[in-house]
Every structure is written in C-alpha cells, then in structure tokens.
Amino acid sequence: MTDTTASHVESATVQLNEDWVAAIIGIAVFVLALLGLSGVDLLGWAVKSKIWTDPAQSLAPFGKSYAWLGGLPSLVLTYLALLAVLSAAAAVIKANVSRFAVTFTAVFWIAYLAWNLGGYAHFAAETPAELTKYGVTWSLHLTAEGGYILALIAGLLIANFFPGVAAWLDEAIRPDLYVKIAIVLLGGAIGITVAGKLNLASAVFVRSLAAIVEAYLIYWPVVYFIARKYFGFSREAAAPLASGISICGVAAAIATGGAIRARSQVAVLVASLVVVFAVIELFLLPFLASTFLAHEPLVAASWIGLAVKTDGAAVAAGGITEALINAKNVAAGVHYQPGWILGTTTTIKVFIDVFIGVWAFVLAHIWTTYINPNTPGGKAKASEIWDRFPKFILGFVLTFALGLAAALTLKGQAPALKAVADETTIFRVIFFVLTFFSIGVLSNFRRLWADGLGKLAAVYIVSLFGFVIWVGLFISWLFFHGVKPPLVS
Amino acid sequence: MAQIDLKAEVHGAEAEPLLPIEKKLIGISLGLGIGLLAILIVVNALGLL
Numbered sequence: 001m002t003d004t005t006a007s008h009v010e011s012a013t014v015q016l017n018e019d020w021v022a023a024i025i026g027i028a029v030f031v032l033a034l035l036g037l038s039g040v041d042l043l044g045w046a047v048k049s050k051i052w053t054d055p056a057q058s059l060a061p062f063g064k065s066y067a068w069l070g071g072l073p074s075l076v077l078t079y080l081a082l083l084a085v086l087s088a089a090a091a092v093i094k095a096n097v098s099r100f101a102v103t104f105t106a107v108f109w110i111a112y113l114a115w116n117l118g119g120y121a122h123f124a125a126e127t128p129a130e131l132t133k134y135g136v137t138w139s140l141h142l143t144a145e146g147g148y149i150l151a152l153i154a155g156l157l158i159a160n161f162f163p164g165v166a167a168w169l170d171e172a173i174r175p176d177l178y179v180k181i182a183i184v185l186l187g188g189a190i191g192i193t194v195a196g197k198l199n200l201a202s203a204v205f206v207r208s209l210a211a212i213v214e215a216y217l218i219y220w221p222v223v224y225f226i227a228r229k230y231f232g233f234s235r236e237a238a239a240p241l242a243s244g245i246s247i248c249g250v251a252a253a254i255a256t257g258g259a260i261r262a263r264s265q266v267a268v269l270v271a272s273l274v275v276v277f278a279v280i281e282l283f284l285l286p287f288l289a290s291t292f293l294a295h296e297p298l299v300a301a302s303w304i305g306l307a308v309k310t311d312g313a314a315v316a317a318g319g320i321t322e323a324l325i326n327a328k329n330v331a332a333g334v335h336y337q338p339g340w341i342l343g344t345t346t347t348i349k350v351f352i353d354v355f356i357g358v359w360a361f362v363l364a365h366i367w368t369t370y371i372n373p374n375t376p377g378g379k380a381k382a383s384e385i386w387d388r389f390p391k392f393i394l395g396f397v398l399t400f401a402l403g404l405a406a407a408l409t410l411k412g413q414a415p416a417l418k419a420v421a422d423e424t425t426i427f428r429v430i431f432f433v434l435t436f437f438s439i440g441v442l443s444n445f446r447r448l449w450a451d452g453l454g455k456l457a458a459v460y461i462v463s464l465f466g467f468v469i470w471v472g473l474f475i476s477w478l479f480f481h482g483v484k485p486p487l488v489s
Numbered sequence: 490m491a492q493i494d495l496k497a498e499v500h501g502a503e504a505e506p507l508l509p510i511e512k513k514l515i516g517i518s519l520g521l522g523i524g525l526l527a528i529l530i531v532v533n534a535l536g537l538l
Contacts, residue, residue, distance in 0.1 A: 217522025221515040370510040
C-alpha cells in the first residue's frame with residue numbers, strides 16, 4: 001500500500017468537509033455559468049482543448065467573447081483560477097496550503113499536458129470526415145477523451161517508476177475531491193440535458209433503483225460470504241472488502257470500516273486495492289463496452305456504473321465509454337445526443353452512494369449489538385446515517401434542480417442553455433483529468449504486491465470478474481435494453 | 490501514518506467461523522435483494538417503469 005493512499009484515506013475518515021467543499025465549488029461554478037443566460041459570460045476565459053495537428057492551435061478560450069485572449073494565456077488563467085479556489089479548499093479541509101499550491105501546480109501541468117497530448121489528431125480523430133479535416137491518414141480513434149487515458153498513464157508512470165515524485169505530489173493527489181466537484185458540475189449539465197426528455201430521464205432514474213438493490217443486497221452478501229468462507233478473512237477485513245467491491249469503492253470501504261469500528265488501516269488497505277483495480281477496469285471496460293454494446297448505449301452506461309468501483313473511476317469510465325460509443329455510432333450514421341451515457345452512469349453511481357449511510361448504519365447496528373457489543377466505539381446511533389451520508393450529493397441534486405428549472409423555464413433559449421452546459425463541461429473535464437492523473441499516482445502496483453495483498457486481490461478478482469461484472473451486465477441488459485438516448489435533432 | 494504489518498494482517502488472521510448473525514445477514518440481504526429485483530423485473534416487463 002502507498003503512503004499517499006494511506007494518508008488521504010485516513011484523513012478522509014475525519015474530514016468530511018471535503019464533501020461540503022466539493023459541493024460549494026461545484027455549485028458556485030455552475031451558478032456562474034448560469035449567469036451566462038443573462039448575457040454576461042463570466043467563465044468564458046476557461047481553456048478549451050481541441051483536436052490538433054499543430055500544438056499552437058490546440059488551445060483556445062471557451063467563450064467567443066474571450067477569443068482575443070489566446071490559448072496559452074487562457075490556460076494560465078484557468079490554472080491560476082483553479083489554484084486559488086482549490087488552495088482555499090485545501091485550507092478548509094486543513095491541508096498544508098503552501099505545499100498544496102506547489103504540488104497542485106505540478107499536478108495540473110502534467111495532467112493537462114497529458115490531456116492535451118490526447119487531442120493529437122493521430123490519437124483522437126474519430127471519423128473519416130475528421131481525418132480529412134485534420135489532414136491525417138490514420139488515427140487510433142481514441143476520441144478526444146483518450147487524453148484521460150494518457151493522464152492516467154502519466155500518473156501510473158510516476159507512481160511505479162518515480163515513487164519519490166509520487167510521494168512529493170501527495171498533498172495535491174486528491175481524486176475524491178476532484179471527482180466530487182466534477183459530479184456536482186455534472187448534475188447541472190444533466191439537468192439541462194434531460195429537460196427535453198423527461199420521460200426518458202425518469203425511466204433512467206427508476207431503472208437505477210435496480211442498481212441499489214444489486215449493489216447492497218446481491219453483491220455485498222455474496223462477496224462477504226466468499227471472503228469469510230473461502231478465503232478465511234476476519235470480519236474486520238471482510239466487511240470493508242465487501243463494501244469496497246460491491247458498493248462504491250473507497251468511500252464505502254471507509255464508511256463500513258468506521259461502522260463496524262474496524263481499525264482505520266484495514267479500510268485503508270481495502271481502499272488501496274480498490275483504486276488499483278479501478279485502474280484495470282478503466283483500461284478494459286470502456287473499450288469492451290464500445291466493442292460489444294455500442295448498439296445498446298444505456299446498457300453500457302449502466303454496466304459501467306455497476307462494474308467500475310470508486311466514483312471517480314466509474315464516472316470517468318462513463319465519459320470514455322460515451323465518447324467511444326458515440327463515435328462508433330456517428331461512423332454508422334447514428335448521432336446520439338451527448339450526455340446521456342455519462343449521465344446514466346453518474347445517476348447510477350449517485351443512487352448507490354445515497355444509501356452508503358443507511359447500509360453503514362445497518363452494519364454498525366449488527367456489529368455493535370450482536371457481534372462485538374463491547375466495541376470501544378460504542379453502540380450505533382441513527383445519527384451515523386447522516387454522518388456517513390456523502391454530502392456532495394446534495395450539491396449534485398441542487399445543480400441538477402437548477403439546470404432542470406432553467407431549461408424548463410427558458411425553453412426558447414436552447415443555444416444559451418447549451419452554452420451553459422458546455423461551459424460547465426469545460427471545468428468538469430479538467431476535474432476529470434485531475435482525477436485520472438491522481439488515481440494513476442495512487443496506484444503503485446509493485447508496492448501493493450510487496451505488501452502482501454495477493455490474497456485480498458484474489459477475492460477481488462474472483463468477485464469482480466467472477467460475478468460482479470456479469471451480474472451487472474445481465475441486470476443492465478434486463479432494465480436498459482432497447483432504451484436509447486435521443487438522437488440529435 | 491504508521492504502516493500496519495499487512496502480511497500478518499491478511500495472512501495471519503485467526504480463523505473466525507461464521508456466526509449465526511452473519512449467516513442471517515447474508516441470507517436476509519440476498520433473499521431481500523433477489524425478491525426486490527424480481528419485483529422490479531416484473532414491473533419493468535409490464536411496462537410500468
């Protein structure tokens with residue numbers, strides 16, 4: 001296990017402020033973007049990365065009214081804005097602010113460089129029309145979102161070949177914070193996107209209920225049973241492991257560890273494993289989904305949400321899956337509206353997250369009443385449901401409601417609403433890039449193996465590849481097959 | 490943070506047999522899960538979702 005993972009996961013158990021900070025930043029950015037509806041573009045200076053053959057042409061400010069700024073100054077401005085906001089966030093969550101500022105600078109520039117490299121036309125061009133447009137004869141067809149993979153690889157290289165650098169970057173390696181902000185931002189964009197298709201959106205929401213049942217009541221008991229019965233793990237290790245594999249990775253493992261009054265190191269151990277397996281899933285599942293499920297985009301979206309653990313990796317994988325599947329369908333002449341695949345993956349993840357507190361309370365009650373009544377943490381209290389509730393979800397709900405309300409009341413302003421969603425996406429993409437890079441930096445495979453996690457990994461492999469992925473695919477197929485995203489009109 | 494001896498933690502744990510309450514937790518969760526899923530599948534098939 002890495003020290004970096006350990007310190008962040010441990011601090012996450014005592015500093016739930018991170019959730020509130022993520023919610024506030026996400027809401028603030030979305031509200032600023034919404035002000036664009038009044039004709040004042042307050043965030044148009046943010047940098048947008050394009051597919052390129054000449055690196056000098058790869059960057060530009062998002063807003064047309066800021067075109068005079070130029071690409072590189074726009075990038076510097078975006079960096080400075082994020083540095084200021086996230087340094088303030090670091091102060092709130094009691095991180096070392098000066099150290100955060102220095103290391104965030106390195107994280108931002110490495111991650112963004114990797115992201116920008118992913119826009120190289122030979123990597124990213126999707127369709128024959130784009131090949132012609134950019135004057136290239138071949139492409140890996142990774143789409144612009146292939147930059148996420150490059151950011152992840154950059155992080156992995158640092159973690160596994162330059163562990164000293166990874167340790168130095170520690171203070172700014174905060175994938176949970178970055179992805180929570182991205183999810184809150186995504187809420188607003190989803191609200192705007194679904195306004196015109198409320199029937200489909202409500203169908204997605206209702207079908208997402210199945211994901212909750214599947215994660216908590218099917219996966220969890222099976223993984224727990226396998227870990228206890230066949231691998232001989234203690235209760236203290238098996239419960240966080242079951243939650244990590246079944247529910248949503250790091251957050252669930254930590255919540256469960258706290259609920260059953262396990263030593264914090266046990267949850268940290270599981271969390272490290274979850275991150276490493278999330279990386280493997282990130283490399284595999286979006287490409288499998290686009291290969292076999294391109295004709296059923298929402299089955300793919302649901303599957304990714306159920307199979308990829310940790311919010312960051314799941315939502316990020318949803319983004320890659322959407323890019324790959326939409327590109328494939330565009331090549332076949334089918335133009336799905338963007339946002340539905342990623343929106344479905346995120347909705348499923350958020351629905352699952354909502355019940356972490358309730359499940360942790362159930363486990364806490366059983367452990368402190370029947371299994372270990374003399375536990376030092378005392379009896380479970382109902383207030384633990386709220387304590388363990390992931391508060392950033394409130395930010396997601398609020399931005400979703402704001403986006404939906406704006407779209408329903410301003411139906412005649414579709415281009416302006418789209419601009420708001422696109423502007424939000426600029427920042428969401430940057431936070432995704434930071435998430436991918438951070439996940440990579442936390443994934444020191446050699447160290448993990450050296451620490452003797454082979455047996456834990458075996459449970460993970462058996463559970464994940466033995467049934468989690470397949471049951472998830474089956475359930476996703478049952479509930480989402482035939483449900484297609486709307487076409488671009 | 491202090492590093493835990495992970496190998497000992499993972500491989501050296503004494504065998505803890507499944508308690509009745511754990512079996513109950515597993516059984517009730519799984520039963521409830523399969524039941525709810527069946528209901529959702531039926532509701533979905535009837536076009537009520």
